Amino acid sequence: MLRRKRWLFAILAILPTLAIFAWLRMYPIFETLRLSLHKWDILSRNKPFIGLANFQELMTDRLFHEALLNTSIIAFGVLIITIPTAMVLAALIHYRTRSRLSGFYETAIFLPHVVSLVPAAMAWKWIFDARLGPLNAVLTFFGIEPQAWLFDPTLSVISVIVLCSWQALGYAVLIYLVGFKSLPVSLYEAAKLDGASGPQSFWFLSIPMLKPITLYVSVVTLVSGFNVYAQAFVLASDAQGAPGRQVRVLVLDMLENSFRNYRVGYAASEAVVLLLIVLVLTLIQFSLLRERGRA
């Protein structure tokens, strides 16, 4: 009797959350998968099933290729900048934990991660600005030609990478700091007694022992890199001022197909590609972790 009552309470209490979850998470995810196999332009009433035709079209879609390439370059670019920098910074901050300034270091490096994306991007729009920006002024000072940072196809991708790294760094440093705090102190003391220098114990002890954290931060950074949108939207307007067109990213291409070209099914197939990328990255993370556990 009592057991039954408890079971009833548990089910009733979790029901509202479960309902929201099913309605606003699972159903739209399922819809994305379903729509990707259908042809649906918002206007028409019927949505014929067309199998994998959307995906076949993606293979020859020049704009999609451009978006996929840009997005991958941005995601991996941010990764390559963020991970080593964050690791070194976290090591230094951890080393100086007792310093009165350590709180300031943490806050300063973390702040770009929490401030609103768009206003922060505005600061960088000014920095990269070809006429007014301090970046070109500094370059001229060193005798380097000023560049059209936000209009050159290559440089604008680099600009987006710089902005995204500036924002991603704080998160990575924070997670690494948690990692450093969990490492056994005794190991470092032993290494010190054996005459290891600070950089040596960083290289031979910290880096290998922090591997699971590196793996986790890398996957999080890559996944959020593949979802990049706001940064490219603000920084990379094309010559006509159309936002985000200069550096086309996956999310932008997807939204344009859906809301500008009214090809919802086609946009859904792009979303499925994005999902597959994220799934593969997550699977790689888990399998590497498991391999480590076995070894």
Add this chain to the structure above:
Amino acid sequence: MSAVQSTQSSKNRRMRRIIVDRGIDLVLLVFSLLMLLPLVFLVSNGFKTPQEMLAWPPTIIPANPTIDNFAAVLQDTPLLRWIFNSILFAVLSTLAILATSSIAGYILAKFRYRSLNVIFALVLATAIVPFEVYMIPLYFQAQSLGILNSIWGLLLGYLVMSFGIFLIRQNVIHSIPDELLEAARIDGAGELWIFFRIVLPLLRGALGALGVLAFFQAWTAFAWPMIVATNREAYTIEVGLALFQTGFTVDLGRLSAASALVLIPSISLFVILRRNFVQGVASTGLKE
């Protein structure tokens, strides 16, 4: 003789250590300031006259500060309305996420039934699907409810948070012993009473961290508000600013002023809630 030598060498070592420490402090200090510099310039540019915007080197403290940019922006755009929308959206989303996460996290942690395991597996499985993947079908759900261009439409995407459920579940498992709940039951306490009077107070720290995380998540949301709010009055601050800057790309003074108006409150909030925030974000990295 050897005693003198060893104090000499330990003195040297201490000197070296101090030099290394100061060197590291210097590196960290310079790096921290560089990270802050874009934000500092943004705020200062907001107070500059158009002439001073062109000055080289750029001044950090404006020579003749003006509030013309702010006045112009407040006149040209419903900026305060956008800020209000963002705050309302973030607060309601935070409340919804706290409510759903605390109940679901508690139930999933303390009630062991096979049906609940299935639910937990589903929560975990959907946690890795990025919002961008399913936002287009979600948009059509909002459309059929007729809540586009409203706070409710914005909220639709931000009522639950898989990570929140996960975080609270972990916390309940680690910080609330079964014996405590059993003792209360033997004393005749009802399940609801136990949840509100025993469980929730013990979760205060975790809920604080989750709350701050949820608030900033909604506050900085971009893609979803972008497609849901197409009416100027319904924009959040992120969307409003992003579209405002495409309108006239030239006037960086006004853009900076608008951005500064948004940044100053969110930075202050962050500095006040830093502890909670750091705790929340740090726990995202913790694995079982």
